[in-house]
Amino acid sequence: MTTLVQIQEIEKSFPLSGSDTYLALKGIDLQIRKGEFISLIGHSGCGKSTLLNMIAGLDLPTGGTVLVDGEVVRRPGPDKMVVFQNYSLLPWLSVRENIALAVDEVMPDLPKAERDAVIDDHIAMVGLGPASHKRPAELSGGMRQRVAIARALAIKPKLLLLDEPFGALDALTRGNLQEKLMQICNEHALTAVMVTHDVDEAVFLSDRIVMLTNGPGSVIGGILEVDLPRPRQRLSVVHHPSYYSLRSEIIYFLNRQKRVKQWQAKPHKVLARHGLEKVNLDLGFVPLAACAPLAVAQAKGFFSKHGLDAVQLVRETSWRGVTDGLVDGTLDAALMPSGMPAWMTAGGHGGPPLPVVSSLTLSRNGNGITLARRLADQGVHNVDDYRRYLLSHQREPHRLGIVHPASMHNLLLRYWLASHAIDPDHDVHLQTIPPAQMLADLKDGSLDGFCIGAPWLDRAQADGHGFTVAGDLAIWPGHPGKVLGVREDWALAYPNTHIALTKALLEACQYCAEPSHWGELSELLSDRRYLGMKKEVIWFSETGADGSSTVPHHLFFGKGVNRPSRSEHLWILTQLARWGEIPFPRNYVEILERICAVGVFSTAARELGLDAVSYQRGPIELFDGRPFDVDHPIDYLNAVSVHRDFSVAEIALGAPRPLAG
């Protein structure tokens, strides 16, 4: 396919009063192929309409160029026809006259009879034959927009530009018009660019969705390829497995933009008090049973006890929000999967490597692998049954859900599958989905199973849609679950705050580990600020909610539970490299030294009088009994039978330096 539109390094600024300028867009680069349908999505004021106007030539960029069919766009023209949001019909002309105006203007050389035929064809195409003599004021909004579309298409543009074309219409009319537009675009192989606010509209219509960040200085925050097969039907498209992940991707992006905007709107002064460098902290977490220490530290006043009297817990819907929050500095610290510090430090999140420090392991265990109930009904009761099932049902897509590539769930699930001769990338398809979506997908059958933590795995069981095929105790008892993570530069800038935070959370962990507190924890976490679930599904004992058992489901506190462990992070590095998430760092010793803030932990534990917890754990050994030799990680990696191609590379982190300002 050939490129029709090339947008190169576009920048647009508007003059403000005085000599100031407002930078609306910068560094926008986009290629649009012939026949492609592109949506521009973003919050109000992100410059998406400005971008459209620049493609149309109604507005000129202050930097960069737009090429349509190889020609620089300098002025508007009928080859780049625009369908405006408010229809822009001339009210003194009838439907037919409005379309005729455009056709007569653009095709003056065509004989009158042919022009008339073009006009009539397009009126019929949008189904407005009976209304062709009516004036716009006599038509409904949907009909007016159909006239505008007919007028645009009648002059045979190379490129159709739509500026929130259906924004002002009711849902039913909008749906009908979207289908009509898609049908027309398919039939005529039109190239179109549409500005929209509507996530579903974007997913339904587009080949690619361009997401713009907030202004000033909006950039392309991401481009999504919509892999839904065409022709698309409104009702069936929502059942496609990609639909919801695309949708949640966009919604995640928009929410993220909103959060950044809100964060920027607040003043962010560093409050130093009580000898601590910063006491106003934004702590990110994802609603899980393992977030209990954070909730307890807040509710029981452990933060304030250690001088952190302005801590705010920020609930993220996915781990991605935590990663992005640390990258852009909107979060001070976060509860994160134990693989995330190593993953981010090695640059697994896609940006430049960002050293992340962990001074505390907050929880261990509490995870499990769930398979769908319908598999059990077909005789799948253990992993060997599942392998046979996969072999006999090869043509079906076998999706398994994980919450994040760097989470222990992913690594354990992959390790478990691979040990049972199921290649986690070839035999099944591992997909990152938010937990709530996993339950829904498991229920409607588009997911074979998933590996997540409590309370989600218990809920699948309780709802009767899934069963636990392997608990984490059967895979790696005592594996690290969630850790506390901060940026290295943050830790260096606020060392006393870091220790205070570690102390507060370590004390909270101790509180969470006490069986007599579990009822209270369930109650606390059931609150809307945290999990927002019934407290009956949130439990902390291994046997369930009956309250009598004191065998813990999660390990929050104890000997060797909380101390950050270099060997565990090393094991995680090997596994991330094994599955191609990161190259294995040749300088892994340096990286581990920087990830594990053992000194911070030891200071915190000593000052709390909890010296006993700082003993190191024994060697790492998973259910298959293969020993992990911490001195030869590459040998360990080479010895496994199933792995992706991985490279060993030096990961340049630069010298540690504190956060500026």
Add this chain to the structure above:
Amino acid sequence: MTTSTNSTSSRSDRSPTGLPLWWKQTRKAFLPPLFGIGGFLLFWQLSATLGLTKLAGPLSLFTEERTRELLFYPFFDRGGLDKGLFLHAMNSLSRVALGYTLAAVVGIAVGIAVGLNKALDRALDPLFQFLRMVAPLAWVPIALVLFQNNQPAAIFVIFVTSIWPILINTAEGVRQIPQDYRNVALVLQMSNRNFFTKVLIPSALPYIFTGLRISIGLAWLAIIAAEIVMPGTPGIGFFIWDAYQNSYVSDIILGVIWIGAIGLLLDRLMVWLQNRIAAGQ
């Protein structure tokens, strides 16, 4: 008004037909103004009869023989300035027609130019705002000096009084052309000529008509002023002035009634034109 009467009649239990129905439907529209006008005339007549004022009452139109003749015979022409009131009015109207047409042509043309060109607008707007505040009567001496002749001077006074609302409204109408329409023209790469005839004029038309309607009233006001000050030209203004010189009070009243009636008719005419031409917007 009509809808409210309709709904009242449909709500009543008895449904009259024919003449009673017509009366039922129209009495609300006609009775109040009838009472208002009747009351006013009665009060006027009473105050004149009782000698509260020197002004003759409305009945003097019929009681004074000269006035009665003028009232019933508007078309006579004894040559010179001794004409029926219809002919006087026609003289005035033709002057108005000339001055007003001139004002409309110049006003619309300049209005469009000013509306399209911001620099021109900024240059001329203070001047227009100033000139439009000058009363018609104040223009008379200037006009007389300028033209040295009653007839063109009278036309100039009408022109200069009635041009401003047309000009200012046209300019506003052009400025108010929605950006959407301009964008459509831009995207279609319309020629200037087509933009002018197919977008600009139709879009500004309601504004232009508003200006024209305000101006016709002003033009009619101006002609009376001009003729009163410039005697010796046949016209309704002169007629009133002449009657005043001769103390024919009832003639003055008749003249005033003619002026009011013609003014009203002109205004209705413009409304009718507006509805016909600029309909659907």
